[in-house]
Amino acid sequence: xxxxxxxxxKVQETLxxxxxxxxxxxxxxxTLVGDLGAESIDFLDIVFRLEKNFDxxxxxxxxxxxxxxxxxxxxxQDGVVTEAGLAELKNRLPHADVHSFxxxxxxxxxxxxxxxxxxVKYLExxxxx
Amino acid sequence: xFDVQCSLLFNLHVMRWIWIDRFLEFESGSHAxxxxxxxxxxxxxxxxxxxxxxxxxxxxIEGMAQTGGxxxxxxxxxxxxxxxxxxxxxxxxxxxRPGDSLIYTAKLLDARDxxxxxxxxxxxxxxLVAEADIVFVHLDQNDPQLGRIxxxxxxxxxxxxxxxxxxxxxQ
Numbered sequence: 001x002x003x004x005x006x007x008x009x010k011v012q013e014t015l016x017x018x019x020x021x022x023x024x025x026x027x028x029x030x031t032l033v034g035d036l037g038a039e040s041i042d043f044l045d046i047v048f049r050l051e052k053n054f055d056x057x058x059x060x061x062x063x064x065x066x067x068x069x070x071x072x073x074x075x076x077q078d079g080v081v082t083e084a085g086l087a088e089l090k091n092r093l094p095h096a097d098v099h100s101f102x103x104x105x106x107x108x109x110x111x112x113x114x115x116x117x118x119x120v121k122y123l124e125x126x127x128x129x
Numbered sequence: 130x131f132d133v134q135c136s137l138l139f140n141l142h143v144m145r146w147i148w149i150d151r152f153l154e155f156e157s158g159s160h161a162x163x164x165x166x167x168x169x170x171x172x173x174x175x176x177x178x179x180x181x182x183x184x185x186x187x188x189x190i191e192g193m194a195q196t197g198g199x200x201x202x203x204x205x206x207x208x209x210x211x212x213x214x215x216x217x218x219x220x221x222x223x224x225x226r227p228g229d230s231l232i233y234t235a236k237l238l239d240a241r242d243x244x245x246x247x248x249x250x251x252x253x254x255x256x257l258v259a260e261a262d263i264v265f266v267h268l269d270q271n272d273p274q275l276g277r278i279x280x281x282x283x284x285x286x287x288x289x290x291x292x293x294x295x296x297x298x299x300q
Contacts, residue, residue, distance in 0.1 A: 017217070018217060041214040041215050041264065041266060042215070044214070044243055044244050044264060044266060045215055045217060045246070045264045048238070048239045048246050048264070051239070052238075060241070060242055060243055
């Protein structure tokens with residue numbers, strides 16, 4: 001199994017190719033949308049590239065779930081993710097830092113859960129097992 | 130990076146947006162080769178450029194996307210609307226002039242529910258003219274995003290699919 005550093009290096013290379021960013025921008029904390037400028041279509045391209053580069057299958061919605069809070073109206077109240085919504089996020093994004101997000105759980109911050117580090121953790125789990 | 134966000138691949142009823150003439154080879158789920166004959170009868174060549182007609186690079190991307198888009202669409206029996214979403218890589222090596230026959234080759238790299246990707250080349254004879262990676266997304270008729278796209282027709286409707294018929298008659 002590759003080490004976390006090895007996975008990170010490959011993820012970094014993948015994102016440089018997919019998003020046209022410099023490798024020093026691709027830090028573990030970098031958010032895909034806010035920091036690296038990813039748009040919705042880039043997520044599919046990233047999944048294609050990760051599958052190829054890591055020789056894994058990434059089922060639809062497993063790494064980048066869509067409509068995270070749409071399943072139940074109680075997940076969001078006044079533009080803020082509720083406790084029930086946070087539980088849903090933890091469930092659907094087990095590799096994201098939902099704990100930090102809970103400090104300011106505005107709906108518009110949900111996209112910040114998608115970080116380089118999240119991808120690395122996801123792949124660690126996937127490759128480990 | 131050349132990123133064509135939600136550009137429409139097949140907009141056929143507004144104008145004849147057909148940038149391949151015939152398939153030379155079509156291996157379902159694998160690869161396809163199509164030919165585009167470049168001729169001075171095409172108006173756009175007289176503007177691009179006056180006195181120096183060359184095939185616009187953007188239309189070569191469109192030709193590669195149509196070759197690859199049909200290859201992807203056929204995998205799912207054209208159930209999905211296929212939209213050119215992103216061109217992560219494109220390199221142009223040389224010019225294409227009237228009288229040239231462009232051969233587009235598309236190799237299917239990924240095909241899944243959400244979309245797919247292809248690797249394409251364009252040649253004139255042995256000469257490599259262009260190469261591109263192209264990503265497509267699928268939309269379905271009931272997709273809420275469909276309404277956000279201000280185009281009426283971008284499916285594999287009769288216009289572009291006639292390329293298939295022409296190819297079949299020639300075989």
